[in-house]
Amino acid sequence: MNLENIGSPEGVMMLSIAFILDFLGFMLVFFAFAGVDDYGLLDILGTVSIGGWLLIKQFFNSSGTVSAKKKMRGVKFLVSAVTEFCPILGSIMPSWTILVFSELTS
Numbered sequence: 001m002n003l004e005n006i007g008s009p010e011g012v013m014m015l016s017i018a019f020i021l022d023f024l025g026f027m028l029v030f031f032a033f034a035g036v037d038d039y040g041l042l043d044i045l046g047t048v049s050i051g052g053w054l055l056i057k058q059f060f061n062s063s064g065t066v067s068a069k070k071k072m073r074g075v076k077f078l079v080s081a082v083t084e085f086c087p088i089l090g091s092i093m094p095s096w097t098i099l100v101f102s103e104l105t106s
Contacts, residue, residue, distance in 0.1 A: 005104040014053055018096035021046045025091045043084045046096045051077060076102065
């Protein structure tokens, strides 16, 4: 496990974004009884910001070949995005934070 990327500016920024998105989604579960819903807004923001970050990382680190690591990055992103778009599961599971942490430590 490579922990040196977590303290980098990129790591701090992306972990902060992922944590805030997951925390807000978790807090909305407690206010769901009052009719508060984000209507997928947090999911869309997470998909655009974290997905865009992964695409930029892949574009600038591209060597022209598709490695197993790049394929796994896409699979992890799809699993996280699908999990976040599930109504209750996405609210209680910190999948964006887990994805960003695993990407920074790989």
